[in-house]
Amino acid sequence: MLEFYKKQHLYPKVQFIVIAKNGEVTASDDNLFPLEPGSDIAEFHPFFESVIPLLADKNTQLSYYCIHIKDKICDVDCKTFEGKDPLIVIHDLTEHYESLQLVTQMRNETVIESEILSLQNTYLQEKEAFKRTFIANFSHELRNPLTGIFSFTEMLEKTHLSDEQYDLVEVVKSLCQDLNIMIEDILDLSKIEVGKFFTKDEVFDFDEMLDTVNFIYSTKARQKNLNFQIHRDEKIPQYIEGDQSRIKQLLANTIENAIKFTDEGQVDLYLKLNNKRANKVNIQFEITDTGIGIAKKDLNDIFTSFTQVHKDNKYPGSGLGLAIVKNLVTLMEGNISAESELGKGTSIRFNLKLKFPLHHREKQKKKTQESDILFNNPDKYSILLIEDNKISQIIVLKILASQGAFFLDIAENGAQAMERVEENDYDLILMDLRLPDISGYELAPLIRDLPEKKYAKTPIVALSGSMMGDGKNDYKKAGINDILQKPFQELQLLKQLKKFFK
Amino acid sequence: MTISKKIVLLGHFGVGKTSLVRRFVENTFSDNYKVTIGVHILKKEMDLPENQVNLIIWDIEGNEDITATRSSYLMGSHGFIYVFDTTRKSTFENLKRDLDHLKNNYNNVPIIVVGNKNDLITSAYLKENSSLFEQVDYFTSARTGKNVELIFEDLTKKMIS
Numbered sequence: 001m002l003e004f005y006k007k008q009h010l011y012p013k014v015q016f017i018v019i020a021k022n023g024e025v026t027a028s029d030d031n032l033f034p035l036e037p038g039s040d041i042a043e044f045h046p047f048f049e050s051v052i053p054l055l056a057d058k059n060t061q062l063s064y065y066c067i068h069i070k071d072k073i074c075d076v077d078c079k080t081f082e083g084k085d086p087l088i089v090i091h092d093l094t095e096h097y098e099s100l101q102l103v104t105q106m107r108n109e110t111v112i113e114s115e116i117l118s119l120q121n122t123y124l125q126e127k128e129a130f131k132r133t134f135i136a137n138f139s140h141e142l143r144n145p146l147t148g149i150f151s152f153t154e155m156l157e158k159t160h161l162s163d164e165q166y167d168l169v170e171v172v173k174s175l176c177q178d179l180n181i182m183i184e185d186i187l188d189l190s191k192i193e194v195g196k197f198f199t200k201d202e203v204f205d206f207d208e209m210l211d212t213v214n215f216i217y218s219t220k221a222r223q224k225n226l227n228f229q230i231h232r233d234e235k236i237p238q239y240i241e242g243d244q245s246r247i248k249q250l251l252a253n254t255i256e257n258a259i260k261f262t263d264e265g266q267v268d269l270y271l272k273l274n275n276k277r278a279n280k281v282n283i284q285f286e287i288t289d290t291g292i293g294i295a296k297k298d299l300n301d302i303f304t305s306f307t308q309v310h311k312d313n314k315y316p317g318s319g320l321g322l323a324i325v326k327n328l329v330t331l332m333e334g335n336i337s338a339e340s341e342l343g344k345g346t347s348i349r350f351n352l353k354l355k356f357p358l359h360h361r362e363k364q365k366k367k368t369q370e371s372d373i374l375f376n377n378p379d380k381y382s383i384l385l386i387e388d389n390k391i392s393q394i395i396v397l398k399i400l401a402s403q404g405a406f407f408l409d410i411a412e413n414g415a416q417a418m419e420r421v422e423e424n425d426y427d428l429i430l431m432d433l434r435l436p437d438i439s440g441y442e443l444a445p446l447i448r449d450l451p452e453k454k455y456a457k458t459p460i461v462a463l464s465g466s467m468m469g470d471g472k473n474d475y476k477k478a479g480i481n482d483i484l485q486k487p488f489q490e491l492q493l494l495k496q497l498k499k500f501f502k
Numbered sequence: 503m504t505i506s507k508k509i510v511l512l513g514h515f516g517v518g519k520t521s522l523v524r525r526f527v528e529n530t531f532s533d534n535y536k537v538t539i540g541v542h543i544l545k546k547e548m549d550l551p552e553n554q555v556n557l558i559i560w561d562i563e564g565n566e567d568i569t570a571t572r573s574s575y576l577m578g579s580h581g582f583i584y585v586f587d588t589t590r591k592s593t594f595e596n597l598k599r600d601l602d603h604l605k606n607n608y609n610n611v612p613i614i615v616v617g618n619k620n621d622l623i624t625s626a627y628l629k630e631n632s633s634l635f636e637q638v639d640y641f642t643s644a645r646t647g648k649n650v651e652l653i654f655e656d657l658t659k660k661m662i663s
Contacts, residue, residue: 045543046543046544046545046556046558047543047558049506049545049556049558050506050508050543050558050560050578051578053506053578054577054578062574062577063574064541064574064575065540065572065574066539066540066541066563067540067541067543068540068541068542068543073539073540097539097540100539101537101539104537104539104563105536105537108515108516108535108537108564109535111515111516112515112516112535112590115590115591115592116589116590119589119590119591
């Protein structure tokens with residue numbers, strides 16, 4: 001019985017071959033491969049052709065593993081003797097090696113796939129980095145000609161232009177500014193993404209910053225008949241150490257967005273002290289609105305670059321504002337989240353880890369500019385600006401914000417202006433002479449002739465782009481007190497106002 | 503005169519050693535990867551002006567560590583073709599070390615260094631990695647057949663010179 005099993009399992013799997021030194025087969029048991037005595041073993045398989053030269057020396061023993069010979073996978077032992085012909089023993093281990101092949105195949109495929117995936121990932125990352133650098137460089141290059149266009153437009157603005165030409169120049173300036181904002185946004189975003197965006201730490205008056213924010217966005221909100229309010233946690237220190245301009249940018253982007261997507265109701269900024277330890281302070285900023293809201297499925301996309309959840313032309317924009325906010329907050333080691341309900345409003349909440357000085361003495365403000373000291377009235381003057389040009393609106397807004405002494409409303413045309421003057425009482429009216437629906441010369445008498453003559457003595461200052469015409473008699477006849485030539489400097493406007501607010 | 507020369511193809515697994523041999527010996531190519539275990543030995547005659555050379559080509563299993571290659575496979579070799587995959591960095595990042603090992607242990611055996619799968623990379627990629635590819639003799643593609651004959655011809659000339 002034992003011999004039977006040996007015959008079945010062992011014997012047929014081994015072949016003994018005796019060869020001459022030149023490779024001629026002298027004897028073979030042909031258990032695996034038939035080999036004719038006298039045939040050249042090198043002709044049988046090239047393996048032997050490369051082995052025979054190595055069998056020239058006596059008492060040599062060579063072992064080869066896993067050799068594919070015909071349809072079998074074998075181990076081969078070769079032995080030489082003194083005075084005898086070399087012996088070749090072939091062991092058929094096909095089954096064993098085939099099972100090994102399956103395992104190796106699976107293992108190698110896994111390794112290769114993971115290497116290819118890693119390569120693809122690296123390739124994508126490199127491509128993304130290239131894209132970011134390209135955008136950053138390209139945006140930077142775009143800025144130079146744009147600055148040129150803007151400067152030359154400003155020079156053109158100061159030449160003798162008719163009112164119509166002046167308005168056209170203002171449109172070019174306005175478009176340049178829009179483009180510049182977009183490029184600045186792209187640059188900021190690229191810098192953040194490539195790690196070249198740095199924030200600076202400086203001690204600043206948090207309340208003063210909030211006053212400016214309040215002035216600008218209350219004004220902007222009122223333009224849309226919205227109410228903007230800041231709710232400040234009194235426990236937040238007055239002086240904060242951080243990057244004021246970037247905090248302002250965060251607030252500007254989120255509040256602008258809230259106002260843009262709100263048609264009626266309220267925009268609020270809530271400031272809450274999360275915690276305060278040693279000289280560290282964690283402040284939560286929450287901007288809520290009663291606007292159109294965002295669908296749940298879109299909520300995750302609002303912080304993605306170039307993504308606009310509301311694709312309606314009514315709400316134009318580059319889709320970069322909130323992406324910059326998200327990146328800036330992350331850069332400043334904060335967290336950001338959003339909640340929204342379609343048709344009810346949105347809430348953007350972020351917190352910032354900042355510092356505050358433990359003993360801060362306010363530096364005496366340098367009186368370097370005459371404009372710094374023009375207004376220090378305790379009660380704010382209420383001004384109506386009637387101006388359709390966005391740039392002029394922003395210029396007036398910023399000049400007045402710097403004083404902290406005014407309350408500003410903006411009307412973009414004659415009809416809006418009439419609504420505002422009827423509803424409110426203004427201390428002074430700044431009015432562009434060329435409005436979309438009416439000229440300033442026609443509008444001023446309408447304001448003067450309102451029932452009860454409430455604006456009979458209110459100063460009306462016209463803003464005119466024209467260096468020609470607009471003679472003194474024309475505006476005096478229309479009931480306009482004075483004319484301020486555009487483009488005007490900060491000081492020119494403030495002096496003009498000072499003249500009437502003595 | 504007919505002479506026999508043993509050539510061994512070395513390199514990591516999956517770099518295309520078997521595909522290069524198939525392309526050279528049978529002029530065929532398959533996209534399906536089948537792992538080589540042990541060694542496949544094929545023969546091809548090459549006619550040179552003065553000699554006919556029987557190339558005994560040992561297509562051995564791939565190995566990440568060349569020092570772990572079975573010495574019996576390399577014994578009696580007349581030439582080496584070191585193959586790597588140009589798309590997989592892991593297959594050529596130790597190229598210098600592997601070549602040093604071969605030169606130290608098989609001093610007089612000529613070596614041809616081949617970057618395979620050339621059809622899958624761009625010239626920009628080649629330029630970017632030029633410092634890593636300084637020691638490469640040929641970039642080949644078993645799929646297209648590019649430079650495949652050339653590497654065997656070149657090595658054969660080196661072996662009989």
